[in-house]
Amino acid sequence: MNDRPPRAFDTGADIDSGSSTDSGSSTDTRSETRTGTGTGTGTGTGPGTGPGAHRDTGPHARDAIRTLPGSRIREVANAGLGLEGVLAFWFGEPDQVTPAFIRRAAADALMAGDTFYTHNLGIPALRAELSRYIGRAHPLVPTDRIAVTSAGVNALMLAAQLLISPGDRVTAVVPLWPNVTEIPRILGATVERVPLHVDPHTQRWQLDLDTLLARITADTRVVIVNSPGNPTGWVMPADQMRALLSHCRRTGTWILSDEAYERLVFDGSRQAPSILDFAGPDDRVIVANTFSKSWLMTGWRLGWMVVPPALLDDLGKLIEFNTSCAPGFVQQAAAVALRDGEPTVHAFVDGLRQRRDVLVSALRAIPGVHAVEPEGAMYAFLRVDGHDDSLALAKALVAEQRLGLAPGSAFGPEGEGYLRWCFAKPEAMLLDGVARLTRFLSARR
Ligand SMILES: Cc1ncc(COP(=O)(O)O)c(C=O)c1O
Helix, strand or coil: CCCCCCCCCCCCCCHHHCCCCCCCCCCCCHHHHHCCCCCCCCCCCCCCCCCCCCCCCCCCCCHHHHCCCCCHHHHHHHHHCCCCCCEECCCCCCCCCCCHHHHHHHHHHHHCCCCCCCCCCCCHHHHHHHHHHHHHHCCCCCHHHEEEECCHHHHHHHHHHHHCCCCCEEEEEECCCHHHHHHHHHCCCEEEEEECEECCCCCCEECCHHHHHHHCCCCEEEEEEECCCCCCCCCCCHHHHHHHHHHHHHHCCEEEEECCCCCCECCCCCCCCCHHHCCCCCCCEEEEEECCCCCCCHHHCCEEEECCHHHHHHHHHHHHHHCCCCCHHHHHHHHHHHHHCHHHHHHHHHHHHHHHHHHHHHHHCCCCEEECCCCECCEEEEEECCCCCHHHHHHHHHHHHCEECEEHHHHCHHHCCEEEEECCCCHHHHHHHHHHHHHHHHCCC
C-alpha cells in the first residue's frame, strides 16, 4: 500500500508560477506590458524573478498556450466546409439525439425552476445515483469520492490542475485523443508517450506493459490511460491494470484513468475493466468519466470524477474557480439517465457492435486497406498502403470523394499513416463511405 496519503500538491509549487517554457527568462518586460492595465496584480518581485515572470512583449497568451497545436481534425473538416454531400465521420459523436426520457427530465426540471447554482461537487441526488451506478459494476464508491463535472474534458482538466505542477513528468499510453495529452502540457508538464502496437498474431492493439512500467519511475507524477481508447479502440486487460496499479503504488505515481468509453465494449461484458475494480480509496487514482457517449449526451456537457476522499475538498475549490458547478437541470436529467438508462446504453452498444462489424469487414475487403477490429469505443483506425501522410490523404478524400475522416496524425506521431473513422453512424452511410474510399483508391491504381 501507499506509504504516503494522496495529496493535491506534493511539491508545493504554484500552478500559476509560469509554464516551463517561460521560466528562466532574464528579460522580464512585465512592468511594461502591465503598465496602465490597472489590474493591480503585481507581486512586488523585481524584474525577471518570482512568480509570473515572463518575456511576453505583447498582448499574447503564455508560450505553452501559443504553441498548442491546432486540431488537425478541424483542419480537414474546415477543408470540407461548403462542399456538398460530405459524409462526415471525422468527429466522435453518436448520430442519435439524446433519448426522449432524458430530454423530458431536463425540460421538467427547467420548467420547475431549476435555474440556480448548485453545490460545487454536484447535486446530492446525482452523486447518490452515481454511487449506485458505479456500485452495480465495481466495488462501492461512496459519494465522498464523487464529483460532478462539466463534461469529461473538464474532469481531465480538473484532475490535471489537482496534480500537475510546471516541470512535472507525465506518461501517457498513445495514440490518444489530443486533449488528454495537451491538458498536462498547458499546465507546464512534459508528456512522455508510450505507444501501443498492433500484435501481428492477434491483429489487435496491444500495450507492451514492461515498456510502460519501465518508463514510470519515482519521478513520474501521473500516468494517463484511456481504455477503451480513442482512437484505437484498445481495451486494457484487467491483469495489466492490476500490474500498473501495483507498480504505481511503488513509485508513488498517480493514475489518471479516462474511462469515457467504459460502456462501449463489444465482447458482451457490458463494460471494460476499470481501475476502480482494483484501487482502494487511498490509492493515487483519479477516474474521469462522461455522460456524452453512453447516454448520447455530447452537447449536455456533463461528466464525473472519482477521487480519493482526501482530494475532495480541494477538488471542490477547483470546481468553484473553473465552472462553479454544472447546471442543475442537466444534473437532474443525468440522474434519470443513470436510473432508467440501461436499456438505452445496451441498445446503443449493440447497434455499435453491428456497425463496427459492417465497417471493418467492408474495409478489409478493399485491397491495401488494413483495419484492426476495435474492441471498444466507436472508431475504426485504419491504414492504407502507400499513403503515409494521413493529413494529405484525409484532405484528398474530402476534396475528391466528399469522404470526411480524421487524420491519424491528429492523435500524435504514432497515429501517422492511419485514418480514424467514427462508426456511430447508420450502416448505409458507412457503406457509402467505403464505396467512396474504394473509388478513390481504384482511381490511383
Ligand atoms: C478519450 C476521451 N476522453 C474524454 C472525452 C470527453 O468527452 P466530453 O468532454 O464530451 O465528456 C472524449 C471525447 O471525445 C474522449 O474521446
